[in-house]
Amino acid sequence: MANKPYIVVEWNDTESDAKGWLCMYNFVNHYCGGGTRMHPTVTKEEVIRLATAMGYKYKACESETTGGCKAGIAYDYKAPDALDVLERFMVAMAPYLNAGVSIGGDLGVDYGDVLRILDDIGVGLPQTKAMKADPKIEQGIKNHDEVCDMTYDGFKMYDMITGYGVAFATDEAWKIKEGREGATVIIQGFGCVGASLATCLDKMGYKVVGIADVNQLLYCPDGLNIPKLVETRLPKGELNPEAFEDNYQKLPNSQWLEMDVDIIIPAALEDVINKDNADKVKASLVVEAANIPTTPEADEILREKGIDVAVDFVSNLGGIRIYEVVIFGICDKVPQEIVDDTERLIRKNTRLVFEKAKETGRFTRDIAKEIFTPDKSDTPDN
Numbered sequence: 001m002a003n004k005p006y007i008v009v010e011w012n013d014t015e016s017d018a019k020g021w022l023c024m025y026n027f028v029n030h031y032c033g034g035g036t037r038m039h040p041t042v043t044k045e046e047v048i049r050l051a052t053a054m055g056y057k058y059k060a061c062e063s064e065t066t067g068g069c070k071a072g073i074a075y076d077y078k079a080p081d082a083l084d085v086l087e088r089f090m091v092a093m094a095p096y097l098n099a100g101v102s103i104g105g106d107l108g109v110d111y112g113d114v115l116r117i118l119d120d121i122g123v124g125l126p127q128t129k130a131m132k133a134d135p136k137i138e139q140g141i142k143n144h145d146e147v148c149d150m151t152y153d154g155f156k157m158y159d160m161i162t163g164y165g166v167a168f169a170t171d172e173a174w175k176i177k178e179g180r181e182g183a184t185v186i187i188q189g190f191g192c193v194g195a196s197l198a199t200c201l202d203k204m205g206y207k208v209v210g211i212a213d214v215n216q217l218l219y220c221p222d223g224l225n226i227p228k229l230v231e232t233r234l235p236k237g238e239l240n241p242e243a244f245e246d247n248y249q250k251l252p253n254s255q256w257l258e259m260d261v262d263i264i265i266p267a268a269l270e271d272v273i274n275k276d277n278a279d280k281v282k283a284s285l286v287v288e289a290a291n292i293p294t295t296p297e298a299d300e301i302l303r304e305k306g307i308d309v310a311v312d313f314v315s316n317l318g319g320i321r322i323y324e325v326v327i328f329g330i331c332d333k334v335p336q337e338i339v340d341d342t343e344r345l346i347r348k349n350t351r352l353v354f355e356k357a358k359e360t361g362r363f364t365r366d367i368a369k370e371i372f373t374p375d376k377s378d379t380p381d382n
């Protein structure tokens, strides 16, 4: 059983005060994958927790080809030299990237920028030697380039798949809990994940009554007009006040988790449900769209209160599953086929966890961690 990260690398920028870490939690088939985040508050511990979650996520993703990793840079992603910092970090990490450590985007880092820098510094899409020699993978990479440009329900595939997957996890968990039709939902975050998640839930008949972004909690007990809010959304996932209707209330965004609703979904930042606020949660289901949004202390409070948690590494695996199925040729480059595959997998895994929780009365995170324990690491390619 892998319970410690296999490799952690630390980096200090020579041109700025940026600092960064690459944590390779485990290699499977000499390969691992995960995102890169940039934020002033990133720490080594956070990167390790995120990489650990990636290890569990690839296991839940049924991957036989990839382990989990994560990169994090402590720097302001809005700074004028943020992309230069990202490039210098990736140059420093190139020996690992060249050996099959595949890093993508995450909070504050755009996947397109990562792909462009990887090309510029001569790495290309990170692969092991065996992958580079495999014509099927070469074709998979070409297919992946095409899939990145495809759309589904008006969203680019990568901007859609994680949010839709979280919506499927929500629906499966809610049905097993025998929750009422038209349940009310509040989402924290309206970026890539939050906007597509709200769209899919709205289409499935859930009533999205609140959305929190960096500026406020927008709340309406009768339900928000999701298509309009999505269509008018501002860059960086901000709600557009021009789309607000007269009966909408603008509340402080810290109130997102204490409103009287059936389901709350953190889809923005880490550690937002913590020891200082977990006792205020009134919902009976928390669905984790963000990575590590609940601290271990908050978990204890939710467990005591009998609140179920659909955990991050099961609910939000859409973004890594799409990469996996396209690169390794599991799905054709057909948007509906890719969405169906993600839906099948996320519903199946959510069902496994929630049915066992119902049967045993145990906490969902404990069950999920048992079922999806990552494999012990093998080595990087050399």
Ligand SMILES: NC(=O)c1ccc[n+]([C@@H]2O[C@H](COP(=O)([O-])OP(=O)(O)OC[C@H]3O[C@@H](n4cnc5c(N)ncnc54)[C@H](O)[C@@H]3O)[C@@H](O)[C@H]2O)c1
Pocket (backbone or CB within 6 Å): 106, 107, 108, 158, 162, 188, 189, 190, 191, 192, 193, 194, 212, 213, 214, 215, 236, 237, 238, 253, 267, 268, 269, 270, 289, 290, 291, 316, 317, 319
């Ligand atoms: N993008 C993906 O495919 C993907 C996949 C898996 C997990 N995740 C995780 O989901 C989360 C969101 O990712 P994203 O890609 O949607 O990010 P994003 O940058 O597109 O959007 C972030 C959203 O959070 C909001 N926000 C920021 N600070 C806030 C605050 N204090 N209160 C309320 N809202 C706040 C922003 O206004 C924005 O709406 C992250 O934890 C990320 O790691 C993303």
